[in-house]
Amino acid sequence: MMDHSDEWKSLWPISSVHSPPLLLPQTTITTTIGPLFFTPQTHHHIFTLPSTPTQIPPYPSLTPSRFLHKSSSSILPSTATSVSPQLLSSVSSNPEQLLAHNCLQLLRCPGTDSTLAFFPTGPNSDRVGFVVLSVEDSRLTVVGDYGETEVCSFKDGFVHRIVEISVSPLADYGYGSGENFDSIIIGYLLVSTTNSVHYYNIRIRMEHSGNITPRLELVDHKSFKSSVLVLACWSPHIPEESLVLLDNGDLYLFDLDSFSGPTMPSQRLTGKKVKVLWEEYVGVEKGRWLSCDFSWHPRIFVVVRSSGVFLVDARSETYSIIPLLKHSTEEPTNDGFLVFSVVGPDRFYFTLASNHMLFLCDIRKPMMPVLRWAHNVANPSYIFVSSLSELRSLCEDDTYNWASEAGYGILLGSFWNCEYSLFCYGPPGPDSSTFYAWGLPSDLSLGTHECRCGSCLVKEDFSKDQLPVWINWQQKKDFVLGFGILDEEISSQLFEPDNFGGFAVITLTASGNLELQRYHASWDYSQTSEKCHVDQSFDLEDYVLFETGEEGYKFRKVFQYLKLDWLDGYLNSDLNRILSINLYKNSDNDVPRNASFSQEFHECICRSLKEYSSGGAHVSINIIDLFKDVYLPTSIHEIALRSVWANLPKKVLRLAFSTYSDLPNVPAKLKNIPFEFLEVPCEQPSLPPFFFRVPSSRSGKWSEKHKPSDHLVGPITPIPFLMAYHKTLMLKADNRPADSEINLECDKVTRVANEVIGSESQSFNDHTVSLADDNEDALHSCNNLQHFSSYKTRATMDGSDFEDEKHRNILFRVGQKDEKEIFDSGCLLQFKFKEQNTSFGEKEKKFYKIYKRQFSDFKQKFDRYQAYLTESNIASHE
Numbered sequence: 001m002m003d004h005s006d007e008w009k010s011l012w013p014i015s016s017v018h019s020p021p022l023l024l025p026q027t028t029i030t031t032t033i034g035p036l037f038f039t040p041q042t043h044h045h046i047f048t049l050p051s052t053p054t055q056i057p058p059y060p061s062l063t064p065s066r067f068l069h070k071s072s073s074s075i076l077p078s079t080a081t082s083v084s085p086q087l088l089s090s091v092s093s094n095p096e097q098l099l100a101h102n103c104l105q106l107l108r109c110p111g112t113d114s115t116l117a118f119f120p121t122g123p124n125s126d127r128v129g130f131v132v133l134s135v136e137d138s139r140l141t142v143v144g145d146y147g148e149t150e151v152c153s154f155k156d157g158f159v160h161r162i163v164e165i166s167v168s169p170l171a172d173y174g175y176g177s178g179e180n181f182d183s184i185i186i187g188y189l190l191v192s193t194t195n196s197v198h199y200y201n202i203r204i205r206m207e208h209s210g211n212i213t214p215r216l217e218l219v220d221h222k223s224f225k226s227s228v229l230v231l232a233c234w235s236p237h238i239p240e241e242s243l244v245l246l247d248n249g250d251l252y253l254f255d256l257d258s259f260s261g262p263t264m265p266s267q268r269l270t271g272k273k274v275k276v277l278w279e280e281y282v283g284v285e286k287g288r289w290l291s292c293d294f295s296w297h298p299r300i301f302v303v304v305r306s307s308g309v310f311l312v313d314a315r316s317e318t319y320s321i322i323p324l325l326k327h328s329t330e331e332p333t334n335d336g337f338l339v340f341s342v343v344g345p346d347r348f349y350f351t352l353a354s355n356h357m358l359f360l361c362d363i364r365k366p367m368m369p370v371l372r373w374a375h376n377v378a379n380p381s382y383i384f385v386s387s388l389s390e391l392r393s394l395c396e397d398d399t400y401n402w403a404s405e406a407g408y409g410i411l412l413g414s415f416w417n418c419e420y421s422l423f424c425y426g427p428p429g430p431d432s433s434t435f436y437a438w439g440l441p442s443d444l445s446l447g448t449h450e451c452r453c454g455s456c457l458v459k460e461d462f463s464k465d466q467l468p469v470w471i472n473w474q475q476k477k478d479f480v481l482g483f484g485i486l487d488e489e490i491s492s493q494l495f496e497p498d499n500f501g502g503f504a505v506i507t508l509t510a511s512g513n514l515e516l517q518r519y520h521a522s523w524d525y526s527q528t529s530e531k532c533h534v535d536q537s538f539d540l541e542d543y544v545l546f547e548t549g550e551e552g553y554k555f556r557k558v559f560q561y562l563k564l565d566w567l568d569g570y571l572n573s574d575l576n577r578i579l580s581i582n583l584y585k586n587s588d589n590d591v592p593r594n595a596s597f598s599q600e601f602h603e604c605i606c607r608s609l610k611e612y613s614s615g616g617a618h619v620s621i622n623i624i625d626l627f628k629d630v631y632l633p634t635s636i637h638e639i640a641l642r643s644v645w646a647n648l649p650k651k652v653l654r655l656a657f658s659t660y661s662d663l664p665n666v667p668a669k670l671k672n673i674p675f676e677f678l679e680v681p682c683e684q685p686s687l688p689p690f691f692f693r694v695p696s697s698r699s700g701k702w703s704e705k706h707k708p709s710d711h712l713v714g715p716i717t718p719i720p721f722l723m724a725y726h727k728t729l730m731l732k733a734d735n736r737p738a739d740s741e742i743n744l745e746c747d748k749v750t751r752v753a754n755e756v757i758g759s760e761s762q763s764f765n766d767h768t769v770s771l772a773d774d775n776e777d778a779l780h781s782c783n784n785l786q787h788f789s790s791y792k793t794r795a796t797m798d799g800s801d802f803e804d805e806k807h808r809n810i811l812f813r814v815g816q817k818d819e820k821e822i823f824d825s826g827c828l829l830q831f832k833f834k835e836q837n838t839s840f841g842e843k844e845k846k847f848y849k850i851y852k853r854q855f856s857d858f859k860q861k862f863d864r865y866q867a868y869l870t871e872s873n874i875a876s877h878e
């Protein structure tokens with residue numbers, strides 16, 4: 001049986017289902033509610049701030065993977081390519097977070113026609129700026145410091161950027177004492193940073209001319225060293241009290257009334273911690289603390305988390321917690337609560353928004369929203385609730401007065417995305433207490449130079465897409481950073497009454513302009529501006545929203561240019577053609593062919609090639625000969641590179657190794673650029689490109705004290721260039737890229753490696769290996785090449801396994817051929833003895849067997865080593 005109470009009706013969201021039960025019919029709106037669309041009517045520029053009110057530190061809109069070239073499937077993922085995108089999430093200068101709050105706060109000066117406007121200012125938005133808005137001859141004027149040219153600001157700045165400012169007006173104000181006898185306190189100002197709150201008295205002094213002089217008086221501040229401040233808000237019940245919420249859930253209640261007495265002028269601000277135990281209600285669930293505010297009683301608070309809303313009753317010593325609303329687990333995981341605001345003068349209601357839904361709730365009916373809307377505001381970060389009487393003030397027609405007094409408007413939006421939607425609701429009639437949605441949500445434009453017609457919106461979207469990915473479109477647009485609605489008394493002196501009423505708003509833009517705009521209520525939804533439609537330009541200069549520093553670059557600029565035609569040819573697989581053209585143009589192209597070989601080249605390179613050649617001469621080095629140089633775990637790709645290097649002709653190979661004295665002369669413009677190559681190891685024979693060498697201990701430029709050595713260094717020329725140069729000398733017509741030839745060489749190495757491991761072993765593609773016997777008699781095992789094994793490494797990129805076989809397949813030596821290699825067994829280091837005649841008799845064998853047995857026992861008992869063998873599919877035969 002259906003429940004006919006009103007609660008079931010709120011289950012159908014407005015603007016997402018057809019004919020929701022709590023949507024008031026249009027006929028009722030026309031006859032009893034009145035117009036609910038608000039259209040910009042007039043616009044006035046009133047003041048330009050000397051500097052941008054809120055500057056944002058340089059914030060890269062590119063992820064690290066965009067800055068770093070993402071490797072293709074032929075390159076093994078490295079640390080650079082796997083930089084976590086979460087790096088940016090920890091950046092405290094996220095523009096969306098910095099612009100989540102209203103940057104402009106208005107405070108009416110009682111008994112005058114003036115209003116104070118407060119906003120952040122300074123090079124790091126670390127100062128409080130304010131100006132006086134006064135009405136003179138039906139015109140709004142601005143008075144700051146030194147007349148109308150500067151902004152008044154408090155003399156001391158903060159250590160951190162201002163996150164939020166809020167004011168608390170005083171209904172009962174009086175004159176000060178002592179040096180402040182001629183000034184009165186009209187309210188309090190609360191300034192929040194990421195880890196501190198600062199409290200000010202707002203004083204004004206009346207001049208004989210009728211003008212007022214405002215001044216801020218710092219009362220005290222409170223810092224939180226171990227936590228981040230989430231929100232600080234004033235109490236609507238007691239103007240001197242405020243509530244502070246930290247990111248760990250701690251609540252503090254501060255009171256400024258203790259500073260009003262002259263007997264305790266040096267007392268520091270102390271707050272009372274509201275001892276709330278959240279573990280039972282929050283536990284280990286994911287989420288963050290979002291907001292807090294006072295409810296209908298001075299000691300009843302509403303605390304909001306992204307996953308739920310809680311009522312904290314602190315009227316007694318034992319605090320009680322009542323869950324008011326929980327984030328539904330059936331909704332998308334990224335649709336947690338984002339913004340919150342208390343509604344109405346009685347403060348029994350509150351409104352809450354997620355990425356897709358807007359809720360209106362009653363604290364007297366937990367877990368059951370009164371109304372819910374589906375909205376299309378992207379990433380909402382700000383919510384503001386106002387009485388409809390404030391939005392439809394100065395109304396000539398009193399037909400809808402009861403609706404204006406009973407209705408409310410919820411403005412949901414994002415300062416960063418420049419999107420705002422208005423949601424109106426109220427009772428269906430004068431005698432009803434049930435809330436209905438008054439029409440569907442409507443867009444509201446706070447921008448003063450915008451035309452919201454379809455043609456202009458399409459043009460704007462296209463202009464955003466044309467910007468480079470490293471530029472935020474907000475940098476090209478003068479959007480609103482904050483706004484405040486003028487009260488009816490001030491507005492009546494500036495504008496004539498309207499048929500259905502309207503409101504006047506002061507906006508603060510990214511370019512530092514204070515502007516006045518009048519909105520009027522109408523039946524038609526029209527956001528078209530004829531003037532802006534004609535004048536609107538999308539090729540705008542950069543606004544100074546993103547700070548670029550206070551001073552220009554004052555040092556001498558020196559530009560050095562590098563020719564990257566060789567690199568471009570390699571990346572486009574066109575290196576052979578470019579090399580041929582350059583050799584043809586070069587009149588000295590025969591010089592490299594006829595260059596003589598240095599003594600160091602013969603001693604280091606030629607001796608190593610002869611050592612590893614099966615025939616004893618450098619005619620050709622077979623792939624199986626390269627296995628003599630495999631001691632450490634080596635990939636197939638590394639062995640293939642050694643094969644390519646070793647089989648290049650000497651006249652080509654000589655171009656890759658040289659001494660510093662034989663290097664070409666460096667151009668004069670590049671002499672100050674440090675360059676260095678590693679020395680070629682000549683003590684023991686090894687094959688190029690010499691993967692393991694002693695790193696350089698020098699940094700900086702060469703000098704008279706630090707001169708380059710006379711040793712052979714290299715490779716100084718990349719292997720793709722040498723391969724292309726060899727083809728050019730041989731007059732080969734094929735244009736196969738060097739990478740393709742290296743891949744073919746990898747295939748050859750893989751086939752030979754499978755043969756070397758033996759028929760009893762499985763190939764690389766079987767994910768299993770077979771090791772040679774590793775026992776105490778390994779010294780006298782057969783003298784063949786079955787002393788190698790293999791395994792596959794596991795690498796991931798973008799969450800998926802890396803399938804490049806030539807990098808994943810690792811070959812390593814597991815046995816010994818003679819007594820000189822027994823010390824390398826089970827060790828990643830290779831011992832190279834300088835003395836060639838090393839005796840290894842029965843006594844040495846006896847000690848070797850003892851050490852080998854102890855080492856085997858150690859490996860059997862070492863759990864991590866055994867786990868490594870299991871994970872790597874390595875079968876150990878101890």
